[in-house]
Amino acid sequence: MGEAGPGINVAVRLQSLSFPAIVKPPADRLYGRARSNQLRPRQRLLLDATLPRLRFDPARAGDPRAAFLAAPAGLWLEVGFGGGEHALAQATSHPEAGLIACEVFENGLCSLLSRIVPEGGEATAPLPGNLLVWDDDARILLRALPEGCLDRLFLLFPDPWPKARHVKRRFVHPENVGLVGRALRPGGTWRIASDHPTYQAWTAEVLAAQSVFDVPPPATARPDGWPPTRYEMKAERAGRPSLYWELTRRPATPF
Numbered sequence: 101m102g103e104a105g106p107g108i109n110v111a112v113r114l115q116s117l118s119f120p121a122i123v124k125p126p127a128d129r130l131y132g133r134a135r136s137n138q139l140r141p142r143q144r145l146l147l148d149a150t151l152p153r154l155r156f157d158p159a160r161a162g163d164p165r166a167a168f169l170a171a172p173a174g175l176w177l178e179v180g181f182g183g184g185e186h187a188l189a190q191a192t193s194h195p196e197a198g199l200i201a202c203e204v205f206e207n208g209l210c211s212l213l214s215r216i217v218p219e220g221g222e223a224t225a226p227l228p229g230n231l232l233v234w235d236d237d238a239r240i241l242l243r244a245l246p247e248g249c250l251d252r253l254f255l256l257f258p259d260p261w262p263k264a265r266h267v268k269r270r271f272v273h274p275e276n277v278g279l280v281g282r283a284l285r286p287g288g289t290w291r292i293a294s295d296h297p298t299y300q301a302w303t304a305e306v307l308a309a310q311s312v313f314d315v316p317p318p319a320t321a322r323p324d325g326w327p328p329t330r331y332e333m334k335a336e337r338a339g340r341p342s343l344y345w346e347l348t349r350r351p352a353t354p355f
């Protein structure tokens with residue numbers, strides 16, 4: 101058991117886990133490089149003029165739906181959107197949902213923003229009304245959100261951190277299972293995809309040891325309604341098979 105934030109009791113059974121490093125709490129930082137060496141002028145402009153217009157205001161965390169132009173019917177969150185292709189595809193095909201897309205790496209942020217605003221329109225071009233960006237560690241936001249406020253969470257091709265000494269940096273970690281379980285409503289879904297054999301085995305093991313989510317066997321082909329991501333395409337080209345989990349938050353289970 102561990103504390104994932106104020107008042108969050110992570111009821112995850114750990115005893116069946118074979119990875120010794122699991123006893124270590126998650127790392128303060130889960131990600132590698134957040135800054136790129138040198139940004140091009142357009143990227144600088146996107147971060148300076150577009151990001152502030154799309155940034156999720158932490159002061160809104162207590163009532164996250166109110167942060168959108170029109171209160172969305174569902175609230176979704178993506179952890180580590182990379183280039184943003186999945187986030188944008190979901191926001192476009194589901195205008196009824198409000199999506200908070202989280203990414204810490206500046207190049208990833210620029211990539212998403214550059215798909216949204218044309219050159220010259222960084223400060224003025226209209227923005228999608230159902231997409232907001234969180235440019236910090238997703239766990240900070242998850243801790244701040246009200247219990248049961250999310251309908252869906254996406255974790256697609258998270259950094260694998262394959263070395264045993266880096267297990268504590270993996271997003272799929274018993275404490276984060278509790279964190280996600282707290283923020284998702286009963287019946288809400290958590291999608292996880294990975295192409296990395298170590299991370300796949302790890303995910304299966306962590307999920308087998310918890311009681312917060314129903315865990316059907318993962319799919320071996322990308323299910324309908326899962327827009328592809330850049331990492332996924334890279335894995336496919338390299339011949340690495342991916343696994344796709346869709347977990348459902350159980351009702352009335354402690355987190």
Ligand SMILES: C[S@@+](CC[C@H](N)C(=O)[O-])C[C@H]1O[C@@H](n2cnc3c(N)ncnc32)[C@H](O)[C@@H]1O
Binds near residue numbers: 239
């Ligand atoms: C391997 S990439 C995958 C990106 C994308 N989902 C895809 O499939 O193409 C993982 C991304 O997660 C981001 N990331 C890692 N930990 C994070 C965290 N705690 N909060 C937000 N983003 C995070 C990294 O910066 C990185 O861009």
